[in-house]
Amino acid sequence: MYVLCLVTQKGGSGKSTLAVGIAVAALGNGERVAIVEADPQGTILKRKEPRGHPHP
Numbered sequence: 001m002y003v004l005c006l007v008t009q010k011g012g013s014g015k016s017t018l019a020v021g022i023a024v025a026a027l028g029n030g031e032r033v034a035i036v037e038a039d040p041q042g043t044i045l046k047r048k049e050p051r052g053h054p055h056p
């Protein structure tokens with residue numbers, strides 16, 4: 001199992017966005033992916049844009 005950490009002190013620099021991008025790329029590569037979001041902002045949870053892709 002790979003655990004990727006996207007870390008920077010700067011807020012709003014794209015960490016959550018990049019996490020979703022990497023997750024989608026991994027899914028496309030046949031990997032099983034889980035994103036565990038601990039941030040109460042819920043940036044990833046709130047992403048509901050239709051992707052036109054069979055994966056959630």
Ligand SMILES: Nc1ncnc2c1ncn2[C@@H]1O[C@H](COP(=O)(O)OP(=O)(O)OP(=O)(O)O)[C@@H](O)[C@H]1O
Pocket residue numbers: 010011012013014015016017018039041043
């Ligand atoms: N490569 C990019 N190009 C343009 N806008 C981007 C890019 N990556 C992220 N954004 C936008 O920047 C904003 C902040 O992105 P994001 O929420 O991913 O940052 P974050 O580092 O996770 O923030 P936080 O520190 O609050 O958790 C969002 O509006 C997102 O859509």
Ligand SMILES: [Mg+2]
Pocket residue numbers: 015016017039043
């Ligand atoms: Mg974030």
